[in-house]
Amino acid sequence: MLTNTLILFPLIFALIIRAVPRNIVWSVSLGASLFQFTVTSLAFYNFLDSPEHPGLKNSFQWIQSIGANWDVALDGMSLIMVGLISLLLPLVLVVRKNAIAETHNLHSLIWWMTGAMVGVFTATDGLLFYTFWEFSLIPIYFICLKWGDVDRVKTTLKFFLYTLAGSLSMLAALIYLYLQGDGSWSIQHLYQAGASLSAMEQQLIFVGLFLAFAIKIPIVPFHGWQPDTYQSAPLQGTLLLSTLMGKMGLWGIIKWLIPMTPIAFGLYQNGLIVLCVISVVYASVIALQQTEIKRLFAWASMAHVSLMAAGIFVWQNGGLEGSLQQMFNHGVITLALFYCGSVITTKTGVTQIFSMSGLRNNMPSFSGFFLWIVMASIALPLTSGFPGEFIILSTLYQYNPMIAAFAGLGTILGAVYMLRAYHQMMHGPSTYTFHDIHQNNKALLAVGSVLILVLGLFPNLLSWVYDGSIGNFFLQFSSNQ
């Protein structure tokens, strides 16, 4: 029942919150997010108690005529992602408490999206997965459309059409795969159906699925929608997109792409890793030239997720572990980073990095937090950005030192663009008159910073949740072949 609750509670609450009186929307919503967090903790507790706990796996019959079931399950890997959602949800709800009109609509959409994303990460039925995948697209579309910047119409249209193109190709691939099997949409049956196909068919399916996930992550050359959308989306939209939605693509690669089409993956593996590394370097180089703060973070985020994708494509325990670790940590760091960006732009009123200077004189404590978060973003040891990135790079090194060298370039360039931006904005003479940030904002940043520190010092906190599951996952995958 736990998994069902985690999916259905947000969806139902999304309706309830519309009826809540306007003046208490915010606190009710926050309270509900704490409930969601509690349920997630309970799931964690049950999982650590026994990974086979019956509350974690729920299923009943859905569409009998085509063999689709409501199958949702939490294992160590999905628990990490669901934990990330539940952890970030209250933070996403809290940011910019008063700056947005029609809070209840926004919160309703955020809750809707939460339910859909938990569904994506827990579904073990092909049709259900696709349903949630598409279902999560509508709320983010409306969030960007309703509260976005001036260009929102153009960028949201682009974003939606990009992702829908990917989704439709995934739909075609999934239907084809389903028809090759024995009339069931269950993920195990789809694995078997996929593994039994010829190399040619597998390649077609691979391309269909890969397109959807690569657009969502995004990897070069499927990234056209990303910087514009991140820039024009409202803060909450950017946070949801960068911290959680991009992870859906990575999750799809882990759970739905590679095990479905092992032969095709074997053929493309080298090319894919190279593509991801190109994506890392490309995004980093472009980030170097950005003068606009949100765009800079968008490209930086893309460099990081591409590296995670590379780690996954190595398809070994190490790469997957590093990527999962980094998926979680990157979520926290990116949230903090975009939040800082929004604080800076609202305080100064400009978005250009090079038209600011000396913010540290006005906001000493903010600049301290910001520095720590920037350090986490460039993977300084002791911050949570480090362990995941380190594992990925070392796995890549074992795979091919040359590729690892180029991937490492991303980290170096990351230090260059982030520190340069920090230096430009924070140091130097100040011409501003405003004061340091409010206590509430400080509290929020403090939460993020402590998380970064704790997860940096004790990466095992995450890894002992997913370790067993990754082992099982690979075991089952190798026995399928």
Next chain:
Amino acid sequence: MLQLMIFGGIGLLAMVSEVLGFSRIMSLLFRIGTLICIGSLFINYGLHLTWFGNMMVEDRFSQAFILTTCLMLATWTFGFGRKIGEDEFRNDYIALFSFSMVGGVMMLSYTNLVMLFLGLEILSIPLYVLVGSKKRNLKSNESAFKYFLMGAFASGVMLFGIAFLYGATGTFDLHQMSTLTITVLDYPVFFKIGMILLIFAFAFKMAVIPFHFWAPDVYEGAPNPMTVYMASLVKTFAVASAFRFFLLVFGGEAGEYSILLIVMSAVSMLVGNVLGAVQDNPKRLLAYSGIGHAGFMLISIIVNGEIGANALLYYSVVYSLALFLAFFVLDKVLIHDDFYWSIGDFKGLAKRNPWLALSMTVALLSMAGIPPLGGFFAKLFILKAAFEHQHGILVFAGLTGSLIAMYYYLKFIISMYSRNPDSDVVPYLPLNYWDKMVMGFIGTTLLILGLFPDLISVLIRF
């Protein structure tokens, strides 16, 4: 058969109601008649009944389609009946609607080409009148005239085709024709000509490219209740009767004629939606999107068999419901007849009329095929059927068409949810409980059909 008699009887009653002085209760009688039809279908469901010397057969296929179309008709009266009820000629309209339903029922249960032609004519002739029922509106007259000319031509083509088929096979009966097609492989060329002409006539009624030219003009000019009736129910009758023809004659895929259907279907889905993307008028936009949807439904005819029938049934129901919802909103918003409405005029609709905008969004998203609304599963079943019969090209065309369609549906949605309306085209439109109930009912049904698609697929089992 009972349905045919009920609708025919109501039509006759409506014609004499003015004289005999019970015109006030006529619309009530029409509704009761529709409900009796639905009830009688539940009682007779699954029975195999033949009528008129085997010229009409009630089987699971026809019963399922008659049931859903009657349910759709009930929903239609629920949503648009009041608007017609206020008209001074309402009894004439009721008579015409009843007669067109008679034609529809015949088209769903014929086994003889004579019955098909009679059904088509009985369906079409009242429609020509209904399309022009806004007598003083120039556009309504224009569209009625266009529809009549083109429709009469299409009827002629169909009759010509039937004549050729009769010449080649010596029978009007589809079962006999079917045994002949199995035993006699080498047909005279007449048979092929007849088949092609018949397919063209069906394509005209379905508004499939390249026989689609009438659709946007007629949809635009006709009064909203008639437009939605044509776009949903009449389209269902046309597609289902074509389906029935291929089912009875070929019992599955239509051999070499499939190629013709495949081309028409793929072109409709691609070109229809591309043309939709450049439309500015909401009714024309929905007309072009209807062409794309007709292309989708055509896939079910190509695939045929039980899978195709199920997919078509589900698709027609969900598409009709979405259209009802969309046109219900359009009917509320497009208050000035002579004004040329463009999508840009919908700016700010969400701000002033959130429920209308929400309903329209639900309808458009369902048509676009976003889960968990019904439209997604409709497309899923069709695409699955196409894949099962190795029509990859149709899947490709369908998905590309859906993507293009998404573009203009989104354009519409964006327009409704845009801020800062500079123009005061759409004022605040008060909604009463009835309106909210209609929109809520249709929207919820779309969602429920999406969550539990099996509700409909139990209807057809061959």
